[in-house]
Amino acid sequence: MRDFEYLTPNTLKEVLDILDSKRDEVRVVAGGTSIVPMLKQRLVAADTLVSLQNIKDLKGIRFATDGLHLGATTTHREVEISPQVKKEYPLIAESYSKVATVKIRNSATVAGQLVQADPYQDGAPCHIAMNSKVNIISKGGKRTVDVEDFFADYYMAKLEPNELVSEVVVPKQPANLKTVYLKFLPRTEDDYATVSVAVAAAVEGGICKHIRIGLGSVGATPVRATAAEKELLGKKVTKDLIEKAAATVKDQISPLDDFRGSGAYKSDMAVVFLRRALEKVLEG
Amino acid sequence: MPKADIRLKVNGKSHRVEVEPRRLLVDCLRYDLGLTGTKEGCSMGICGACTVIMNGKTVASCLTLAVQADGAEITTIEGIAPGEGKLHPLQQAFIDKGGFQCGICTPGQIVAAKALLDYNPKPTKEEVREWMMGNLCRCTGYYKIIDSIVAAIGK
Numbered sequence: 001m002r003d004f005e006y007l008t009p010n011t012l013k014e015v016l017d018i019l020d021s022k023r024d025e026v027r028v029v030a031g032g033t034s035i036v037p038m039l040k041q042r043l044v045a046a047d048t049l050v051s052l053q054n055i056k057d058l059k060g061i062r063f064a065t066d067g068l069h070l071g072a073t074t075t076h077r078e079v080e081i082s083p084q085v086k087k088e089y090p091l092i093a094e095s096y097s098k099v100a101t102v103k104i105r106n107s108a109t110v111a112g113q114l115v116q117a118d119p120y121q122d123g124a125p126c127h128i129a130m131n132s133k134v135n136i137i138s139k140g141g142k143r144t145v146d147v148e149d150f151f152a153d154y155y156m157a158k159l160e161p162n163e164l165v166s167e168v169v170v171p172k173q174p175a176n177l178k179t180v181y182l183k184f185l186p187r188t189e190d191d192y193a194t195v196s197v198a199v200a201a202a203v204e205g206g207i208c209k210h211i212r213i214g215l216g217s218v219g220a221t222p223v224r225a226t227a228a229e230k231e232l233l234g235k236k237v238t239k240d241l242i243e244k245a246a247a248t249v250k251d252q253i254s255p256l257d258d259f260r261g262s263g264a265y266k267s268d269m270a271v272v273f274l275r276r277a278l279e280k281v282l283e284g
Numbered sequence: 285m286p287k288a289d290i291r292l293k294v295n296g297k298s299h300r301v302e303v304e305p306r307r308l309l310v311d312c313l314r315y316d317l318g319l320t321g322t323k324e325g326c327s328m329g330i331c332g333a334c335t336v337i338m339n340g341k342t343v344a345s346c347l348t349l350a351v352q353a354d355g356a357e358i359t360t361i362e363g364i365a366p367g368e369g370k371l372h373p374l375q376q377a378f379i380d381k382g383g384f385q386c387g388i389c390t391p392g393q394i395v396a397a398k399a400l401l402d403y404n405p406k407p408t409k410e411e412v413r414e415w416m417m418g419n420l421c422r423c424t425g426y427y428k429i430i431d432s433i434v435a436a437i438g439k
Contacts, residue, residue: 001306002306003285003304003305003306004285004305004306005285005286005305006288006305006349006351008351008354029349029352032347032348032349032352033329033344033347036308036347036348036349037328037329037347039306040327049305051351051352053352077341100329100330100418101330101332101417101418102342102396102415102417102418103329103332103335103341103342103343103344103396103418104329104344104418106341106342106343107343107344107347107348189417190330190417190418
């Protein structure tokens with residue numbers, strides 16, 4: 001790969017100053033599992049790499065009254081094995097545990113995954129199902145965006161060159177929430193999904209009171225299955241309703257033909273896996 | 285680009301190396317430090333041949349920049365044996381159970397297995413299989429690798 005200048009600032013302020021002054025010439029590196037392969041393959045070029053390894057403000061898992069706060073450079077592995085995350089936000093622990101292999105998860109970070117904006121990743125569908133927010137900071141200020149609105153296109157997050165994701169917040173969920181993440185892996189266990197479905201739902205007295213659905217590997221960006229949600233919300237849960245809701249995803253997704261399957265096959269599978277996921281969380 | 289001065293503690297020994305920022309850890313270990321036990325297979329962090337333990341956790345050294353390892357404690361396959369003329373129980377188990385054929389994946393397998401037993405000294409067979417997913421092998425078909433690791437548990 002082309003050589004670059006490597007900076008290891010010790011404060012968040014220095015990082016933001018560097019991003020603000022160098023903008024398109026600088027890239028951030030956290031764990032490196034996304035950017036290093038891209039640099040090796042020359043898919044990305046950078047004159048300067050700024051490392052977040054010394055920035056303590058960005059690390060950590062915090063449980064607050066408003067929800068779960070995941071620091072930007074918290075590793076997948078740290079979230080995956082946290083007993084409290086597994087207990088209170090099992091879908092989130094599950095989503096990180098499904099990524100690649102242990103050695104990758106030891107380095108790969110929460111923010112790095114979202115900023116990579118690879119539509120085949122496991123994080124976004126689960127965060128969409130949990131209505132997670134991305135906190136973004138820059139020299140100029142800060143903003144918050146829903147994970148479902150964070151992606152523009154393949155490998156393009158909606159992030160300005162001088163901005164940095166500081167934290168991902170998973171809000172407190174309804175008390176009787178049931179969640180599931182189904183990752184269709186017809187090839188190997190360490191692969192990206194052929195299609196993936198994350199559902200978070202709550203049923204009361206047979207009525208669907210809360211439903212959020214995130215889909216992965218179904219197009220240029222992760223998709224929130226709003227049409228399926230609309231079919232289900234406020235209605236009495238029946239097998240027919242579930243099937244009707246699952247069928248609606250075909251209009252909202254456009255999976256690519258690739259070595260994991262044709263677009264048509266993936267569309268069919270999205271319907272199947274959504275139906276299975278809905279059965280799991282809505283029935284019994 | 286200015287070179288970086290990094291300090292690594294590898295297998296208990298301190299090293300000071302001058303590297304280009306783009307230097308990969310696998311290349312630094314193999315060529316700057318002469319520790320050629322760690323192999324590079326896929327260059328994409330999938331095959332596990334480049335697995336080393338960095339600050340107590342396995343990492344793909346082909347995806348890690350040497351500069352990212354500045355100040356780190358690293359264990360490579362050369363550091364697994366407890367002393368001159370001795371073998372770690374894992375290494376003995378791989379011999380006893382036939383856990384290798386050509387041997388190219390074996391350094392990565394043993395380092396990954398060591399990290400597992402450090403993290404969980406009594407894993408179930410299923411836990412071993414799941415942990416070892418990150419280490420591919422073209423020769424053995426994996427059964428003897430798993431058997432070797434299981435045989436080393438508690439030793």
